[in-house]
């Protein structure tokens with residue numbers, strides 16, 4: 561009997577979307593369990609699966625895994641479909657580097673500051689802070705520059721190959737460029753902008769578009 565796959569997460573979460581892109585690219589059928597990690601009443605059951613109370617968690621039968629980079633590697637290894645991790649050591653290092661850059665240095669400025677304050681919070685009818693947007697754009701430049709250097713080197717982020725680097729980066733950039741300041745900032749990094757022009761057309765991104773809240 562096949563074990564069920566359940567993605568437990570919040571529809572607007574960029575990390576949730578990363579996991580969805582990976583599942584989609586691998587052709588894995590899955591159910592969703594909607595969990596809002598910002599709600600005051602996250603259930604005890606969920607906190608047993610994710611003691612830090614973040615999203616997402618992937619459940620495959622009895623097996624639960626949290627941390628999106630672990631989820632994406634697990635899905636890539638456990639299921640058929642296209643291989644999303646390169647075999648060559650140096651290319652593999654670049655993929656893991658991009659996943660880590662996005663997580664450690666990109667998420668906060670690009671998503672929590674720029675996208676949240678310019679796009680999401682206004683859509684949800686919440687107060688937004690221009691200073692957060694400015695600080696987020698300032699901090700994003702070093703991230704975009706580092707990613708652009710990796711794209712320039714070739715091998716990954718070239719719009720033709722497709723790896724977990726694309727799966728992790730694309731949902732972040734998709735949110736970032738919804739802010740006009742984000743879209744303008746990306747233009748200065750031409751290899752990355754070319755990559756985004758190609759990758760934003762992928763079926764997996766269209767299929768996982770989360771939309772915005774309406775207030």
Ligand SMILES: N[C@@H](CCC(=O)N[C@@H](CS)C(=O)NCC(=O)O)C(=O)O
Nearest residue numbers: 573574575597614615616627628629
């Ligand atoms: N390191 C975690 C980060 C996940 C994360 O931060 N998710 C956000 C939503 S995009 C969240 O759950 N935030 C809830 C909070 O900050 O309390 C991962 O890779 O899964």
